[in-house]
Structures are given as structure tokens and as C-alpha cells.
Amino acid sequence: xxEKNKNSFLAFLLGLTAGAILGILFAPAEGKExxxxxxxxxxxxxxxxxxxxxxxxxxxxxxxxxxxxxVEESKDKVVKKFKEE
Numbered sequence: 361x362x363e364k365n366k367n368s369f370l371a372f373l374l375g376l377t378a379g380a381i382l383g384i385l386f387a388p389a390e391g392k393e394x395x396x397x398x399x400x401x402x403x404x405x406x407x408x409x410x411x412x413x414x415x416x417x418x419x420x421x422x423x424x425x426x427x428x429x430x431v432e433e434s435k436d437k438v439v440k441k442f443k444e445e
Contacts, residue, residue, distance in 0.1 A: 377405060384397050384398055385398075
């Protein structure tokens with residue numbers, strides 16, 4: 361995911377969160393009920409955030425492993441080429 365997509369996605373999440381909280385705050389309900397709704401929403405958002413972080417971590421680890429493998433293979437090719445000369 362490039363930097364522009366990351367920023368767009370983060371802006372989208374921020375807007376979604378702000379909109380949901382404002383919607384809940386301005387909905388006709390008791391304060392206690394509203395606070396429960398906000399707390400529940402934030403808990404759900406935290407879980408989703410943790411899922412995204414875990415997926416991102418896996419993505420980075422897989423990418424790092426591919427880069428490491430590529431570097432090792434390239435190194436082996438270069439060493440082999442110099443030994444042939």
C-alpha cells in the first residue's frame with residue numbers, strides 16, 4: 361500500500377469515526393445510554409484496528425522474508441560469478 365493510499369484510508373477511518381460519534385451524540389437518547397453506545401463503538405473500533413495492525417504486521421513480515429530471500433539469492437549469484445572469473 362503506497363503512502364497516498366495509507367493517508368486516504370486513515371482519513372476515511374477518522375471521518376467515519378468522527379461521523380459515528382457525532383451521530384450518536386446528537387441522537388435523542390439519555391446520556392448514560394449514549395455513553396454506552398460510544399464505549400461499545402470504540403471497543404469495536406479498537407478490535408478492528410488490532411485486526412488491521414495484525415494484517416499489516418503479517419504483510420511486512422512476508423515482504424521482509426521475500427526481500428531477505430532475494431538478497432541471499434543475489435549474493436549467491438554474485439559470489440558464484442566472481443569465483444568463476
